[in-house]
Amino acid sequence: MNTDDRCPRCGEGRMKSWRELEKEEHEVVRRLPASAEDAAAERQRLNRWCTRCWYESRGAETTA
Numbered sequence: 001m002n003t004d005d006r007c008p009r010c011g012e013g014r015m016k017s018w019r020e021l022e023k024e025e026h027e028v029v030r031r032l033p034a035s036a037e038d039a040a041a042e043r044q045r046l047n048r049w050c051t052r053c054w055y056e057s058r059g060a061e062t063t064a
Helices: 023-031 040-046
Strands: 015-017 048-050
Touching: none
Parallel strands: none
Antiparallel strands: 015 048
16 A cells, blocks of 8 residues: 555655545546546545546555
């Protein structure tokens, strides 16, 4: 588990939940390729994103 909230891909950005993202960042997330795989409500509830490289961590990856 990534305890310091750093992005596992770039190592620089901080992983943020949907609630932590700004309005403009919500629009970016809606356009990411993974948006076609899961329902929007499920992604918003479970996933986290790095706003530096736009890595998306699925809910199963963030739980211990």
